[in-house]
Amino acid sequence: MSKSINKMIDEQVKRWELGKKEEIPVKKSINIVTISRESGSQGYAVAKKLCQETGFDLFHNQIVETMIETSKNSRVLLETLDERGMNIVDDIVSNFVNEHHLWADEYSKLLFKILTTIGKHGNAVIVGRGANCALKTQQTLRVRIIAPINSRCAQIQKTLYMSKDDAQKHIVSTDANRSAFVKRYFNSDASDSSNYDLVLNTGTLAVEKAVQVIKCALHGN
Template sequence: MAGETKYCAICAWRENCQKRYSVRTDIMGNVYCNEFTRDLTLKRKEEVEEQNREAASRIERYIESQLQRMKNLSEQELKEGASGGVITISREAGACGTEIAQRLSRELNMELMNNQIIDYVAESAQISKRVIESLDEKEVSRRDAWIASFFEHKHLWPDQYLDHLIKIIATIGRYGNAIIVGRGAHYILPPEKLFRIRLVAPLEDRIAHIMKVQNATRKEAEKYVLKTDNDRQAFIRKYFHMDMTDPGHYDLLINMRIITVDGAVEAIKAAFLKRKGLEAASPAA
């Protein structure tokens, strides 16, 4: 029939085939390209590459919209703040990491990236926040992920989560002027572009802090602290093959046992701004 579109019935390319003008019909009446291919793997590879391009585009658009506030700051506000640079904060559970990061964000006019990263990954992967939270800073075995896949309408494997996380951290690093809490950011981004902080405290102090902020019993707080520490260490060990407790991975390590939140914030600000001043004065800057 004139004008009829024919294409291979089993070809991996289906309607996207560019050879549909050259066809033949077998004895069963099926239409095939003379050079048909069943290379489903190749088709799958192209689909994955296209999905990755779309995800990268979504990440760029989403983060750019979230960081637009920083771009719109007045020149005076930028002078008063610490435009540029990235601070990463690795923390033990209960060592006041969230509070310190929030204070630094306000006082340095830098964008805070903590739980916001969960939103970005969920947006990038087009999946629910609940799924991302189940993977966030945790080591999830293949078996556990496989079991979980039966109960989720749309599932994300741990390796896929890591791919999205790395792309998002890299994008944030490219924009700069951000404080990134956890998620192995100091292993993803080049160390020379970072000011890497590690917050620690004695176990009893951290348990007491969690009891206060979460209104938890001592047993509940201890369980939370130990599990969270184990999850974070396992996450870093599995995906980055690093020991997050190694002090050599940080530019400034603060023990909260003998310092207040105010003191920690002031110490980090002073060290960060001093380093920025030295970099600005460097001939290579």
């Protein structure tokens, strides 16, 4: 595990604990954004820019996975919620598993609990890990970032210094793995537009413009 990511998680827990002690009221407006993305569509760049402009906390794959590993041996993350909040998390996990006929192993239970815990605290952008499936409340805006294959291939070539052929293989492999993850843990189709509130094409919208659209949706404009 990266020491910097562990430090980020420690700092996040402190912020959550501070909010819990001060009994900061939960906002009724949308305060969670989930971002699902096609490989090379600049979904992470959109998420990062959105956090910079809104002050929301950013949670991406590596951070979520580290939080899951941390929770295997400690309840510190879940204990940032009060007792009622923890009970609600358990209920949400149980109901989702039953509703979607899923077999809940240790990983899936922890994944659901971490995503739901982040959702309960609010003011966050979660990238990937099927968060749009786990968090289906009025306070969540579920976004899907897509782009034409040529644009995505060019982006992968640029950022990962790959040949065109290797970039295409990377896209196929990455998208397949993400789809398989969502299917396995949420029994859902990652590419199904009905699973999202907003689908944005960065082949026609620049990252900055996509962020502005999301912010408008957040504020109901």
